[in-house]
Amino acid sequence: MMPDIREQVRAWIGDHWHADLPLGEWRRLLLDSGWAAPSWPAEWFGRALPPAADAIVGEELARVGAVGPPLGAGVGLAAPTLLAHGSDHLKRTLLAPILTGEHTWCQLFSEPGSGSDLAGLTTRAERDGDEWLVNGQKLWSTSAHHADFGMLLARTDWDVPKHFGITYFVLPMQQPGVEARPLRQMNGHASFNEVFLDDARVPDVNVVGTAGDGWRVALSTLAHERGFATMRRRRVDAGGGRTLREATAEADAYFATYSWYPQRAGRPDLVGDVAAATGRNRDTVARQRIAAVVSRQRAHDWTARRAQAARAAGRSPGPEGSLGKLGASEVARSAASTHSLLAGAAGTLTGGDGLLDGVVAEILTSVPAQSIAGGTDEIQRNIIGERVLGLPKEPSVDRDVRFRDVPRNATRPDP
Numbered sequence: 265m266m267p268d269i270r271e272q273v274r275a276w277i278g279d280h281w282h283a284d285l286p287l288g289e290w291r292r293l294l295l296d297s298g299w300a301a302p303s304w305p306a307e308w309f310g311r312a313l314p315p316a317a318d319a320i321v322g323e324e325l326a327r328v329g330a331v332g333p334p335l336g337a338g339v340g341l342a343a344p345t346l347l348a349h350g351s352d353h354l355k356r357t358l359l360a361p362i363l364t365g366e367h368t369w370c371q372l373f374s375e376p377g378s379g380s381d382l383a384g385l386t387t388r389a390e391r392d393g394d395e396w397l398v399n400g401q402k403l404w405s406t407s408a409h410h411a412d413f414g415m416l417l418a419r420t421d422w423d424v425p426k427h428f429g430i431t432y433f434v435l436p437m438q439q440p441g442v443e444a445r446p447l448r449q450m451n452g453h454a455s456f457n458e459v460f461l462d463d464a465r466v467p468d469v470n471v472v473g474t475a476g477d478g479w480r481v482a483l484s485t486l487a488h489e490r491g492f493a494t495m496r497r498r499r500v501d502a503g504g505g506r507t508l509r510e511a512t513a514e515a516d517a518y519f520a521t522y523s524w525y526p527q528r529a530g531r532p533d534l535v536g537d538v539a540a541a542t543g544r545n546r547d548t549v550a551r552q553r554i555a556a557v558v559s560r561q562r563a564h565d566w567t568a569r570r571a572q573a574a575r576a577a578g579r580s581p582g583p584e585g586s587l588g589k590l591g592a593s594e595v596a597r598s599a600a601s602t603h604s605l606l607a608g609a610a611g612t613l614t615g616g617d618g619l620l621d622g623v624v625a626e627i628l629t630s631v632p633a634q635s636i637a638g639g640t641d642e643i644q645r646n647i648i649g650e651r652v653l654g655l656p657k658e659p660s661v662d663r664d665v666r667f668r669d670v671p672r673n674a675t676r677p678d679p
């Protein structure tokens with residue numbers, strides 16, 4: 265079946281791709297043909313093909329230098345969650361603008377007091393006619409300063425245990441009740457925000473799943489997040505015509521937020537360059553460390569490919585996402601410590617004064633994020649221990665009591 269898919273999409277691209285189409289028009293053609301997301305159901309903009317078809321289409325688009333659907337939390341996290349749990353209304357109104365790039369998304373899960381213990385969140389939503397009023401604070405919300413919609417978790421029932429009183433909403437971000445304040449990171453970038461919700465309004469039709477069932481829906485988003493590929497910019501030839509120029513402008517705006525993500529992965533590919541630049545490539549200890557980093561990175565890459573193959577075969581992401589996430593952290597940390605060994609104090613200099621134009625300094629200040637974003641290393645180890653190795657569950661004192669009675673450092677009274 266796969267050669268057929270390749271031939272079909274190749275023929276379709278041959279008939280439709282013109283480098284001078286407006287980007288929106290080209291993406292609309294892709295959408296209408298079902299080739300924008302071929303693995304999605306046929307009634308929801310796809311072709312009901314196996315997941316491997318998405319990669320084949322990507323390869324065929326890249327072969328002729330054509331542009332695909334946009335990258336980001338919309339395609340990577342919101343869309344699979346809506347496909348699995350959203351009402352027909354939400355799928356009809358929200359999926360197409362994700363694929364055409366008209367709407368961008370952010371994830372409003374973490375709070376000042378709830379990151380690893382996400383189910384302990386206290387942002388509240390209260391019914392007000394056919395709307396909900398949302399009050400509270402979210403934190404570390406990547407891209408919230410320019411997103412159109414947020415995947416929001418809020419507590420709607422305080423009289424049931426913590427996992428059962430949460431509702432998953434699609435929050436329109438561009439409204440007076442939502443204020444996103446960018447935070448500056450130690451690597452100098454400002455890619456995430458604190459988000460203040462002050463009587464923010466969400467229509468009831470924007471509940472994903474049912475009220476109180478938000479934890480189950482959130483697990484679906486989190487499973488996709490742990491398998492979410494590291495952000496890598498696709499190569500676009502800006503000289504190639506209108507579509508590519510507009511795609512380049514879109515990618516420039518998008519990657520302004522994520523430009524440091526490659527560094528957060530530790531850049532094991534650069535350890536040889538740094539060794540050469542510092543003259544440490546003849547040092548026996550340094551050479552052993554370089555070999556260890558490269559071996560670890562290759563082993564991780566093969567594990568990731570096995571997980572990708574499983575996904576392509578139609579298995580939904582599960583605990584192997586945690587294995588991959590933890591492996592990526594270990595590669596990043598060992599690469600950063602090797603860069604540090606090779607560079608010495610020179611590795612702390614930023615910008616043009618620093619090694620590889622400051623990339624080494626950016627690696628050293630970005631790598632810690634790899635072990636935190638999308639669930640910390642310790643949380644991945646808990647998941648692997650419980651779900652892969654079958655170890656006893658982590659002890660918990662607040663799982664089965666009503667949330668209102670859970671002792672916590674509350675900044676405002678419960679409703």
Ligand SMILES: Cc1cc2nc3c(=O)[nH]c(=O)nc-3n(C[C@H](O)[C@H](O)[C@H](O)COP(=O)(O)OP(=O)(O)OC[C@H]3O[C@@H](n4cnc5c(N)ncnc54)[C@H](O)[C@@H]3O)c2cc1C
Nearest residue numbers: 371372373374379380404405406633636637638639640642
């Ligand atoms: C680059 C980046 C981007 C992010 N983007 C987003 C985003 O877009 N949207 C969003 O909602 N959030 C986002 N986050 C937030 C991220 O999900 C949280 O930071 C993460 O879940 C950890 O929560 P926390 O920061 O509250 O740490 P805490 O949960 O307070 O953890 C502190 C420490 O305690 C450890 N710990 C906690 N509980 C346990 C346990 N049960 N067992 C063992 N150890 C434990 C942790 O491992 C950690 O070392 C982002 C974070 C980063 C770094």
